[in-house]
Amino acid sequence: MADYVVCPACGTRIKAGRGHCLRCFELLPDPDAIQKPAIWESLGWSKRQQSMVWGGASLVVIALLVAIFRTGTANAGDTLHPTAVGSKSSAPIASAHPAVAREVTPVDDGPAEAVHAGSEGDEPFIEMPSGAAEDDGGRYNKVVEYFKRGQAAVEGSHWTRAISEYGTAASLSRDDAAAHYNVALALHRRGDERDAIAEFQRAIDLAPDQAMFHLPLAAAFESTGRLGDAAREYRTFLSGSPEAVGADRARNRLEALSTGTQIASQDR
Numbered sequence: 001m002a003d004y005v006v007c008p009a010c011g012t013r014i015k016a017g018r019g020h021c022l023r024c025f026e027l028l029p030d031p032d033a034i035q036k037p038a039i040w041e042s043l044g045w046s047k048r049q050q051s052m053v054w055g056g057a058s059l060v061v062i063a064l065l066v067a068i069f070r071t072g073t074a075n076a077g078d079t080l081h082p083t084a085v086g087s088k089s090s091a092p093i094a095s096a097h098p099a100v101a102r103e104v105t106p107v108d109d110g111p112a113e114a115v116h117a118g119s120e121g122d123e124p125f126i127e128m129p130s131g132a133a134e135d136d137g138g139r140y141n142k143v144v145e146y147f148k149r150g151q152a153a154v155e156g157s158h159w160t161r162a163i164s165e166y167g168t169a170a171s172l173s174r175d176d177a178a179a180h181y182n183v184a185l186a187l188h189r190r191g192d193e194r195d196a197i198a199e200f201q202r203a204i205d206l207a208p209d210q211a212m213f214h215l216p217l218a219a220a221f222e223s224t225g226r227l228g229d230a231a232r233e234y235r236t237f238l239s240g241s242p243e244a245v246g247a248d249r250a251r252n253r254l255e256a257l258s259t260g261t262q263i264a265s266q267d268r
Contacts, residue, residue, distance in 0.1 A: 112157035116191030118223040122245055123216050125154050125162075125185055126178040129169065130207065143169045143176065150182060159190035177207035185216055193220045211240025215250060222253065231257045 004013045009026035021027075129143045150165035163186045170179035184199030200217035207213065218233030234250045234257075241247060 110158075113159045113190060115157070115189050116193075116223075118219060119188045119191065119216070121216055121219060121249070123185060123212060125151060125182050127151060128178070129173060129176045130178040139172055143173045143179065146172070147179075147182070150186075154186070159186050162186040163190070175206060177203045177210065177213075180206065181210075181213055188216050188220050193223045196220045197224070209240075211237050212244065212246075214240070215246050218250070218253070222257075227257055 004015050005018075006013055007021035007024060007026055010021065010024045012021055012023045014021055127147065129140070129147055146165050146169035150162045150169065153159075153161035153165055163183060166179055166182040166186060170176065170183055173179055180199050181203035184196045184203060187193075187196035187199060197217065197220050200213060200220065204210070204213050204217070214233045214237040218230045218237060221227070221230035221233060231254060234254045237244075238247060238250050238254075
């Protein structure tokens with residue numbers, strides 16, 4: 001028979017023959033029974049130490065589960081579902097700025113709109129933003145999407161729709177010269193010359209080295225009767241891009257303005 005037994009609750013050694021632990025009053029095991037000591041007993045850990053170990057292990061498991069859950073949620077949030085260019089879906093682009101959400105909703109463009117007389121130039125629309133919003137989170141990607149929609153509208157001669165799409169891009173990236181230029185060119189094509197002039201000038205302020213911006217601005221000035229301003233802009237364009245597409249047209253218009261000769265709109 002063993003001389004003592006170990007209390008399973010507190011680890012105290014008690015003289016064999018007692019029924020309860022003198023320290024914690026827990027029932028004592030039968031001293032004659034063959035018992036395999038628990039790992040806690042072999043390490044000499046008390047009940048309090050055992051509880052601390054179990055508590056620490058539980059916290060580690062909970063932290064791992066939380067980390068796994070957050071990683072899965074982040075990956076799901078990064079999945080993009082862009083709306084195709086020209087789509088007729090009634091839903092706005094995901095995460096669109098609330099102030100411009102109404103501009104995102106596609107509308108029935110109807111028949112193609114005629115090009116305003118005097119704006120039939122060969123100036124191209126800029127296909128991509130200038131990058132002013134590139135470092136502003138995901139905003140640059142949204143601006144690119146509106147450029148794509150604007151280009152689709154231009155290809156269908158839907159100037160009102162193009163103004164809306166490029167205007168939204170400009171509102172998201174106020175310092176993007178390409179967005180303001182595209183808005184101005186769409187306004188110019190539709191015949192809203194005064195609004196177009198303001199947008200052209202905004203684009204030039206943002207990118208003064210872009211000579212091509214001055215050519216349609218000159219035509220817009222000419223359409224509104226501001227012939228002195230038109231001549232100045234034609235000269236500015238030619239000084240920066242003397243061999244560019246549209247240079248011959250600019251020279252012809254300058255000559256016409258200097259002599260008072262009227263040239264058909266298709267020559268403008």
